């Protein structure tokens with residue numbers, strides 16, 4: 001497919017679909033046959049308590065893990081049968097900040113651009129734009145292993161966006177990012193979504209999800225317990241209250257009385 005064809009996703013056609021997707025690790029059913037449809041041109045939130053299967057789901061979507069069963073389509077392209085076509089439509093910020101951290105920020109973005117088949121001049125221009133927008137200018141000459149957690153996240157976000165994909169898959173994009181930088185990243189993402197891009201994000205920040213997402217899916221124990229617009233899912237509650245309810249409520253904390261008797 002040509003770049004022009006790639007850009008021409010029909011308005012309203014899904015940016016991502018999952019059908020019957022499952023993944024087990026030994027005896028642990030991390031993701032148990034989920035269906036999801038993420039419409040194009042919106043923020044879509046994937047929520048769930050610790051261990052619910054969010055990272056496993058995002059890793060399968062980004063092609064880092066192979067599902068045991070089920071089908072994943074990125075802008076209509078089957079990830080299993082056409083992985084290159086599907087992956088070039090996607091930019092990914094993985095959960096753990098594993099990257100080629102012996103490279104400088106500039107080298108990492110150059111390397112990413114080359115892997116994406118971009119022209120060096122375009123990579124250089126976009127690197128300058130992204131570094132300016134994300135306040136990374138001074139850091140580009142330093143190796144990524146010397147970055148703070150927030151700076152690493154920002155340079156990896158820049159790497160996810162450099163080839164202007166149709167879908168951004170972001171696992172906890174704002175964790176460790178300071179509020180001023182987070183506001184800037186959101187501004188960039190808002191403009192991206194307004195121009196038809198799709199952001200699938202996983203976050204434990206309920207306020208953020210409630211503020212930016214049009215639709216959400218709540219994953220609990222590897223299954224989609226609830227899916228819909230934010231208003232549909234939260235009903236009369238806040239999204240956080242609804243999340244706690246779906247995750248099984250607060251329960252009583254018992255058996256930690258020893259914590260209240262201090263040792264010498």
Ligand SMILES: Nc1ncnc2c1ncn2[C@@H]1O[C@H](COP(=O)(O)OP(=O)(O)OP(=O)(O)O)[C@@H](O)[C@H]1O
Nearest residue numbers: 025028029030048049050051052053054055056057
């Ligand atoms: N590599 C692995 N090997 C074995 N079990 C795993 C592996 N990765 C994840 N799991 C298990 O799969 C389940 C889902 O984990 P996953 O990391 O997808 O959850 P999550 O929703 O992203 O959690 P969190 O919010 O804590 O990041 C958990 O029970 C976890 O222990």
